Amino acid sequence: MNAVSDVDRERAVELVQQAYADGRLDPAELERRLERALTATSAHELEPVVADLPDEVVLITTTGGRVTRAGDWQVPRRLRIESEYGGVRLDLSRAHVPYTRIDVELRLGYGSATIILPAGASADTDGVRTAWGRVTCKAAGRPRPGELHVKVTGQMPYGRLTIRAARG
Numbered sequence: 160m161n162a163v164s165d166v167d168r169e170r171a172v173e174l175v176q177q178a179y180a181d182g183r184l185d186p187a188e189l190e191r192r193l194e195r196a197l198t199a200t201s202a203h204e205l206e207p208v209v210a211d212l213p214d215e216v217v218l219i220t221t222t223g224g225r226v227t228r229a230g231d232w233q234v235p236r237r238l239r240i241e242s243e244y245g246g247v248r249l250d251l252s253r254a255h256v257p258y259t260r261i262d263v264e265l266r267l268g269y270g271s272a273t274i275i276l277p278a279g280a281s282a283d284t285d286g287v288r289t290a291w292g293r294v295t296c297k298a299a300g301r302p303r304p305g306e307l308h309v310k311v312t313g314q315m316p317y318g319r320l321t322i323r324a325a326r327g
Contacts, residue, residue: 163199167257171196174209183212202257203305216264221245231255239264239313240272247272251280252325256307265313265320272315274322279306282322286312289320296322 179189199205217235229250281299292315302308
């Protein structure tokens with residue numbers, strides 16, 4: 160289980176407060192969710208507090224450049240990458256992932272993508288559409304309790320998507 164950092168807890172509190180300000184939560188629900196967010200000790204406990212609330216999609220765009228994220232980076236709950244010709248490499252094996260599920264949307268014209276998962280993680284690629292491309296997923300397809308699950312969607316007419324576990 161991933162311990163909850165102060166940053167993760169603060170982000171959850173912000174999402175709950177914003178939902179209240181937007182009129183999506185009544186005062187009683189606000190109080191209940193804030194209490195759960197502030198007392199959560201693991202990502203597994205924190206995730207349900209904000210799971211049904213809209214959160215920001217982190218958007219990365221490039222025309223022909225390569226998008227690479229590796230090492231100790233903060234993985235957002237929702238990530239969309241758009242590129243006409245560039246490639247994508249997302250290495251989640253040493254990243255900080257405060258969620259048990261993340262959504263990755265790929266919109267790649269001619270580029271290919273590789274997603275490297277930490278041990279025990281699973282992935283669902285059923286939402287990826289290709290024309291002349293290929294999707295290869297060497298990870299489990301069903302979510303495992305308490306483990307990271309990556310849902311990948313998008314369009315890759317001519318690109319390839321490879322999902323695999325980290326080596327070594």
